[in-house]
Amino acid sequence: MEQQAVLTYDGTLEGFLCCVFTAFEEKLKVVNISPPGAQVGQQLFTVPREVITEPQKAKRVWTSLKKKALPAGLRDLKWAFLSEVSGMEMHMFSMIRYILAENMPVDRDFSHPAVLNVAQTAKKVGREKHRMEAFVRFRLTKDEVYFAAIEPDFNVLPLIKSHFKNRYADQKWIIYDLKRNFGIAWDLYVVNYITLDLDPAIGISGAPEAYFHSSEIAFQKLWDQYFTSTNIKSRANQKLHVQHLPKRYWKYLTEKNFQK
Amino acid sequence: MDYERIKEKLSILADAAKYDVSCSSSGSKRKNTTKGLGDSSGMGICHSYTEDGRCVSLLKILLTNHCIFDCAYCVTRKSNDIKRAAFKVQEVVDLTIHFYRRNYIEGLFLSSGIFKDADYTMERLIRVAKKLRLEENFNGYIHLKSIPGASDELMREAGLYADRLSVNIEIPTKSGLKLLAPDKNHEDFIKPMEKVKNEIIQYKQESRLIKSTPKYAPAGQSTQMIIGASGESDRDIMYSANFFYKKYNMKRVYYSGYVPVAEDPRLPALNSQVPLLRENRLYQTDWLLRFYGFDIRELLNEQNLNLDLEVDPKLSWALRNRHLFPVNINRVEKQLLLRIPGIGLKSVNKILQARKFRKLNWEHLKNIGIAMNRAKHFITCDSQEFEVKEPSSEYLKNVILKTSSSKFRKEIGTQLSLF
Ligand code: SF4
Numbered sequence: 001m002e003q004q005a006v007l008t009y010d011g012t013l014e015g016f017l018c019c020v021f022t023a024f025e026e027k028l029k030v031v032n033i034s035p036p037g038a039q040v041g042q043q044l045f046t047v048p049r050e051v052i053t054e055p056q057k058a059k060r061v062w063t064s065l066k067k068k069a070l071p072a073g074l075r076d077l078k079w080a081f082l083s084e085v086s087g088m089e090m091h092m093f094s095m096i097r098y099i100l101a102e103n104m105p106v107d108r109d110f111s112h113p114a115v116l117n118v119a120q121t122a123k124k125v126g127r128e129k130h131r132m133e134a135f136v137r138f139r140l141t142k143d144e145v146y147f148a149a150i151e152p153d154f155n156v157l158p159l160i161k162s163h164f165k166n167r168y169a170d171q172k173w174i175i176y177d178l179k180r181n182f183g184i185a186w187d188l189y190v191v192n193y194i195t196l197d198l199d200p201a202i203g204i205s206g207a208p209e210a211y212f213h214s215s216e217i218a219f220q221k222l223w224d225q226y227f228t229s230t231n232i233k234s235r236a237n238q239k240l241h242v243q244h245l246p247k248r249y250w251k252y253l254t255e256k257n258f259q260k
Numbered sequence: 261m262d263y264e265r266i267k268e269k270l271s272i273l274a275d276a277a278k279y280d281v282s283c284s285s286s287g288s289k290r291k292n293t294t295k296g297l298g299d300s301s302g303m304g305i306c307h308s309y310t311e312d313g314r315c316v317s318l319l320k321i322l323l324t325n326h327c328i329f330d331c332a333y334c335v336t337r338k339s340n341d342i343k344r345a346a347f348k349v350q351e352v353v354d355l356t357i358h359f360y361r362r363n364y365i366e367g368l369f370l371s372s373g374i375f376k377d378a379d380y381t382m383e384r385l386i387r388v389a390k391k392l393r394l395e396e397n398f399n400g401y402i403h404l405k406s407i408p409g410a411s412d413e414l415m416r417e418a419g420l421y422a423d424r425l426s427v428n429i430e431i432p433t434k435s436g437l438k439l440l441a442p443d444k445n446h447e448d449f450i451k452p453m454e455k456v457k458n459e460i461i462q463y464k465q466e467s468r469l470i471k472s473t474p475k476y477a478p479a480g481q482s483t484q485m486i487i488g489a490s491g492e493s494d495r496d497i498m499y500s501a502n503f504f505y506k507k508y509n510m511k512r513v514y515y516s517g518y519v520p521v522a523e524d525p526r527l528p529a530l531n532s533q534v535p536l537l538r539e540n541r542l543y544q545t546d547w548l549l550r551f552y553g554f555d556i557r558e559l560l561n562e563q564n565l566n567l568d569l570e571v572d573p574k575l576s577w578a579l580r581n582r583h584l585f586p587v588n589i590n591r592v593e594k595q596l597l598l599r600i601p602g603i604g605l606k607s608v609n610k611i612l613q614a615r616k617f618r619k620l621n622w623e624h625l626k627n628i629g630i631a632m633n634r635a636k637h638f639i640t641c642d643s644q645e646f647e648v649k650e651p652s653s654e655y656l657k658n659v660i661l662k663t664s665s666s667k668f669r670k671e672i673g674t675q676l677s678l679f
Binding site for chain 2: 254
């Protein structure tokens with residue numbers, strides 16, 4: 001009987017690609033791929049095997065994918081990976097196998113279940129990326145850094161980095177993912193990944209005086225006024241409002257948290 | 261900065277500007293190449309939504325609501341007894357910058373009541389934009405209102421700093437305009453439009469020859485019409501829209517259901533409903549013109565002066581043209597695919613992609629996400645079951661209405677899930 005393999009990796013995209021490499025090279029029948037600490041279903045007769053990340057191997061897999069898939073398909077794979085949805089690795093693995101087996105590019109063949117699943121997941125990640133670009137609210141700190149804290153569903157900081165870098169080139173800013181406890185920080189020259197020990201009092205909205213610039217609260221007030229005045233009452237449509245602005249994002253929005 | 265004073269002005273001048281529905285901030289391609297502030301090369305982002313479900317992407321305000329004119333449909337009109345205020349140029353610049361830095365907005369949409377005269381007003385608007393670009397190194401989005409009657413010279417300058425310029429035609433028919441805005445004339449609207457159009461063309465040609473040609477209104481022009489204020493038909497509105505798209509290369513025409521702002525025998529009563537559903541149908545028609553290859557005469561004509569409020573305009577058209585259906589989803593060319601009710605642009609592209617790999621059946625089509633309750637009556641696919649039984653159009657319409665969700669039956673839903 002063919003050996004069933006359960007692979008674990010270090011949680012990075014490169015690590016995952018090394019699992020793909022190993023599976024191909026050793027012709028393994030892979031039943032699961034998961035990052036450390038994930039709940040691996042009790043598999044009789046199988047021992048999880050830890051795959052060591054070797055950038056060379058990861059690169060080789062990616063290069064062969066590039067030859068057979070369109071940029072959109074590669075993007076979907078990357079984005080779906082950042083969803084951190086458990087079990088996503090197997091869908092990605094199955095999609096990669098399909099791509100490498102066919103001669104013509106099939107990464108847009110949505111009638112293939114894995115391709116569809118990866119594309120749909122990537123779409124969700126894309127939506128979260130877009131929402132973060134929209135709903136991040138910077139607050140000016142005492143030391144003149146524009147600071148925002150977020151708790152995104154997916155790991156989107158790597159995806160929103162360049163958007164904010166292009167847009168806010170002349171101001172220092174930090175966007176911090178409270179859920180994953182790391183952030184991105186622009187110091188006017190480069191974007192760095194950082195971790196901070198944050199006082200919970202800083203919060204997601206508001207402007208506690210201990211941390212924020214004295215003018216910060218005034219601009220929040222002005223924005224709140226604008227938001228109120230630009231609304232047309234006779235067109236009120238709460239359903240549409242919530243559809244565009246799901247309630248779970250309200251915590252970020254100055255205009256939704258302002259204490260009058 | 262006197263925050264309290266600014267706040268009061270903001271409340272008055274944002275309130276007065278809110279009836280202009282345009283909030284687009286896309287299409288500019290203005291990149292942040294100087295390490296300054298802002299970038300408008302992307303799609304344009306809605307940073308919030310008002311409680312009526314409209315996108316908030318720009319700081320949309322009037323420079324002042326003092327006005328020498330008395331247009332009946334406008335809150336700002338001279339004869340209206342309201343609080344008046346005016347921003348200083350620097351105040352608008354500061355607000356824009358501080359809001360932008362906090363990621364509240366994509367940029368500024370600045371309009372104004374007309375004080376003194378058209379040129380004086382236009383000159384002030386330009387001064388704001390110029391300051392933002394030259395002093396603040398701002399690359400965010402700027403939309404300026406072209407003031408009807410402003411000189412060519414000023415319109416030329418405006419386009420150098422603004423991404424978009426717009427003149428709101430507001431009333432789609434000349435007779436309506438005469439009735440409701442007697443001191444404005446049609447030519448005053450057309451003149452700045454014409455000028456901006458010509459400048460855009462000229463700049464485009466020059467930039468082909470000389471790479472360093474500055475940008476001129478890269479996001480083009482738009483206009484707006486008020487719906488339901490002057491008894492006009494849908495045909496009047498859409499034929500005007502079509503004219504502006506064709507003649508002045510408009511990027512967008514906006515349709516704004518009239519919100520009663522005054523007791524006036526020439527206008528709908530104060531308590532009348534905002535025609536949101538009608539507005540929605542007009543936007544759908546607009547999309548059919550711009551993206552689906554329809555000619556306006558197919559949708560509205562002598563026999564069909566107004567759109568069917570019960571069903572979307574594409575379905576309505578298909579019900580009048582049953583002889584063209586059913587079509588085979590696996591073979592029909594893109595042009596006709598676009599005309600099938602219940603199939604939107606995205607689905608069309610997905611179908612074109614997917615049918616390269618295999619013949620599509622109902623299951624595939626469902627997964628692609630087309631609106632089956634409408635589409636199934638007009639197509640065949642790789643499957644034995646067909647829905648097409650040749651019932652009358654009237655009967656078919658009722659079947660579809662019964663099986664569709666209530667979204668369009670209640671008068672809700674303005675910002676449209678289109679088709
Ligand atoms: S000129 Fe403009 S601001 Fe003045 S009343 Fe007419 S529509 Fe209103």
